Amino acid sequence: MNLNTYRISPVAHCSLLTIEEICKERIQLYSIFEQAKILELEEGTEPWSNFIISNIKHLKLNTYHTLLGYKLHQGFLKSKRIDNTAHWIVGLSYCRTKELQKLFVNWELQWFHLLYINTKKSDRQMFLLKNNLMCKELEYLERISFSDEIINGTEVTKSDYHSTVFYKTKYYEIPEIVAGRKAFLKGGVAVFSENYYICFIKNKLRHEFMMHLNFQNKVYPHLNDRYKYLVHCIPQYIPVLNFGSELDSLSLDNIDLFADHHFPLCMRNLHKTLRTNHHLKYDGRMQLGVFLFWLGLSFEDAMEFWKNEFVKKMPEDLFNRKHAYLFKHQYGLVGRKSSYPPSSCSNILLYTPLPNQHHGCPFKHWSKTTLLKTIDKEVPCLKDIEDLVDQRQFQKACTTYFCRSKNVAHLSVENDVIKSPNQYVHESFLVRDILETIFDDDI
Numbered sequence: 001m002n003l004n005t006y007r008i009s010p011v012a013h014c015s016l017l018t019i020e021e022i023c024k025e026r027i028q029l030y031s032i033f034e035q036a037k038i039l040e041l042e043e044g045t046e047p048w049s050n051f052i053i054s055n056i057k058h059l060k061l062n063t064y065h066t067l068l069g070y071k072l073h074q075g076f077l078k079s080k081r082i083d084n085t086a087h088w089i090v091g092l093s094y095c096r097t098k099e100l101q102k103l104f105v106n107w108e109l110q111w112f113h114l115l116y117i118n119t120k121k122s123d124r125q126m127f128l129l130k131n132n133l134m135c136k137e138l139e140y141l142e143r144i145s146f147s148d149e150i151i152n153g154t155e156v157t158k159s160d161y162h163s164t165v166f167y168k169t170k171y172y173e174i175p176e177i178v179a180g181r182k183a184f185l186k187g188g189v190a191v192f193s194e195n196y197y198i199c200f201i202k203n204k205l206r207h208e209f210m211m212h213l214n215f216q217n218k219v220y221p222h223l224n225d226r227y228k229y230l231v232h233c234i235p236q237y238i239p240v241l242n243f244g245s246e247l248d249s250l251s252l253d254n255i256d257l258f259a260d261h262h263f264p265l266c267m268r269n270l271h272k273t274l275r276t277n278h279h280l281k282y283d284g285r286m287q288l289g290v291f292l293f294w295l296g297l298s299f300e301d302a303m304e305f306w307k308n309e310f311v312k313k314m315p316e317d318l319f320n321r322k323h324a325y326l327f328k329h330q331y332g333l334v335g336r337k338s339s340y341p342p343s344s345c346s347n348i349l350l351y352t353p354l355p356n357q358h359h360g361c362p363f364k365h366w367s368k369t370t371l372l373k374t375i376d377k378e379v380p381c382l383k384d385i386e387d388l389v390d391q392r393q394f395q396k397a398c399t400t401y402f403c404r405s406k407n408v409a410h411l412s413v414e415n416d417v418i419k420s421p422n423q424y425v426h427e428s429f430l431v432r433d434i435l436e437t438i439f440d441d442d443i
Contacts, residue, residue, distance in 0.1 A: 002067040002068070002069075002076075002080070002118075003112070003115050003119060003123075003127045004080070004083060004084060004112075005131050005133075005205065005208065006087045006088065006208075006209070006212065007131075007208070008084070009088050010084050010085040010088055010089070014085070016226070016229070016230055019085065019089055019230060020230065020234070022063075022082050022086050022089070023086060023089055023090050023093075023234045025061055025063060025064075025082075026086040026087075026090050027090070027234070028061060029056070029061060029064055029111065030107045032051075032052050032055045032056065033052065033107055033110045033111075035051075035055070036048055036051050036052055038342070038420070038422050039051070039419065039420075039423050039426070040344060040420055040423070043113060044113055044117060044198065049114060049117060049118070052114055053065075053068060053114075062075075062079075063079045063083060063086075064079075064083075064111075066079040067079050067115065068114070068115065068118050087108065088212070088216075089230070089234070090104070090234060091212060091213055091216050092216050092223075092227070092231045092234075093231050093234040094213065095213040095214070095216040095217040096217060096220065101210065101213045104209075104213065105206055105209045105210060105213070108205075108209055109202050109205060109206060109209070112201075112202065112205060113198060113202065116198060116201070117198075128201070133201050133204055135167040135168070135169050135197065135200050136167060136168050136169065137165060137166070137167055138167060138168050138191055142191075143166065146184065146186070149184050149186075150166065150184045150191055152184075154166070154182055154183060154184055154191065154192060154193045155182055156193050164193050164194060165193070165194040166191055166192065166193055166194070167191070167192055167193075167194065167197060167200070168189050168190065168191045168192075169190060169192075169200060170188060170189065170190070171183075171185055171189065171190040173190075173200060173203055173204070174190055174192060174196070174200050174203060175203070176203075177190065177192050177196050177199050177200075178190055182196060183196075250292070250295045250296050250301075251297070251298070251301055252301050252304060252305055255271075255292075255305065256275075258295075259271040259272070261428070261432075262424075262425050262428040262429065262432075263421070263424075264398065264402075264418070264421045264425070265362045265363075265374070265401065266287070266359075266360070266361055266362055266421060267287075267288060267421050269358060269362060270284050270287060270288040270358055270359065271288065273358045274288070274309050275309065278309045278310060278312040278313045279309070279310060279313055280358065280359075281356070281357050281359075282326075283351065283357060283359040285306075285323075285326060285327075286326075286330075286340075287343060287348065287359045288359075289302070289306075289326070289327060289330045290330055290340045290342065290343055291343060291422070292305075293330055293340070294342040294422055295422070295425065299328075299331045299333065302327055302330075303324065303327055303328075306319075306323070306327055307319055307324075310323060342420055343420065343421060343422075344419055344420045345361065345395050345418065345419050345420055345421070346419070348361050348421075349361050349364055349394060349395075351365070352365075353365050361394055362374070363389055363394040363398050363401075364389075364392075364394045368386065368389060371389070372385075372386065375405075378401075378404075378405045379401055379404040379405050384400060385397050385400050385401055385404075388400060395417040395418060395419065396417050398417075398418050399411065399416075399417045399418045402418060402424060402427065402428075406427075406428065406431045408431055411427055
């Protein structure tokens with residue numbers, strides 16, 4: 001069976017080089033999960049699953065490709081051992097801070113989720129029973145007594161009620177479902193539909209994986225030099241948007257070049273306005289600042305970037321008193337001390353910019369004359385983009401603009417539209433890498 005709770009630590013003897021390769025392969029798997037997050041693919045959905053599996057194949061991560069198969073075949077048991085070894089050894093690298101622990105557990109749970117939805121139902125049941133991950137099914141009399149409350153609380157329609165299996169557990173074992181108001185609560189017990197059973201399992205495993213990491217954190221100082229050397233050789237993956245295999249990190253030296261070649265129109269406009277006016281109002285600072293954070297601009301560079309512009313119109317002490325706090329907040333250094341999620345196109349479209357504000361979506365918030373004049377130099381034949389704007393299909397208009405300006409037929413995710421400024425940058429670097437490969441081949 002391909003599913004694993006990693007309750008048994010690895011015992012196989014491997015060379016340092018072999019273990020290092022195993023861990024690097026695991027890190028590549030994590031990077032695929034982050035790419036799916038950037039593209040706003042919802043975990044557990046078919047597009048999410050297809051995207052990750054196709055990238056596993058593309059990167060030739062044979063261990064994980066093998067484990068995603070339904071049948072036991074040659075190499076399966078070896079892949080199981082590698083999977084178990086990778087979980088524990090990579091965990092040693094991520095056990096030392098709460099932030100790293102959270103990243104590690106989220107990635108490991110995504111890997112479990114992917115395996116779970118690609119496993120036969122009979123095998124799932126066997127796995128859950130064997131590993132004590134079963135949840136009590138709602139009894140018949142309870143279904144009858146609380147049918148209306150359950151339908152209202154779990155978002156299950158009356159027509160689907162009788163064909164849906166319901167489970168019950170303590171409310172604190174499914175916090176996401178309770179918080180999302182997708183469970184019926186009574187006396188501390190939460191009733192939820194079978195569609196959310198994976199959430200119950202993942203919360204159980206989250207607790208176990210955190211216990212693994214806490215144990216490893218205590219053990220780490222007592223490791224011998226051989227294993228400490230190994231752990232330091234594992235390249236930690238910290239998710240920032242460094243797109244493209246040869247992409248340099250975003251910095252003050254190259255930010256203008258990035259903006260000209262890879263920023264979407266909304267962010268390019270904010271960047272240009274800041275450079276010209278040396279100021280942006282609050283919403284503009286938020287839209288551009290969070291975008292730059294998720295592109296990997298360091299806090300030090302970000303503060304210097306904003307300060308250099310703002311002090312051209314105000315004293316430095318005024319900037320420090322009035323504006324510096326916001327940028328510290330964006331980087332999770334003050335306030336709630338957590339980073340903002342990357343902005344999506346759907347959120348940006350909700351803005352209603354006032355006069356002298358420059359945030360929002362150009363395809364929605366600019367006049368048609370201004371928009372067409374701006375993109376006319378980059379994109380031939382504007383008629384289809386104009387039609388999409390008239391039809392209020394703003395994301396499709398932006399996607400068409402991207403494809404025309406980059407001279408490509410479609411995105412890497414076919415039959416889709418750009419869903420966030422970060423995806424736009426991601427797609428732009430994919431195009432750049434493809435063109436560089438073609439150019440190198442021609443030489």
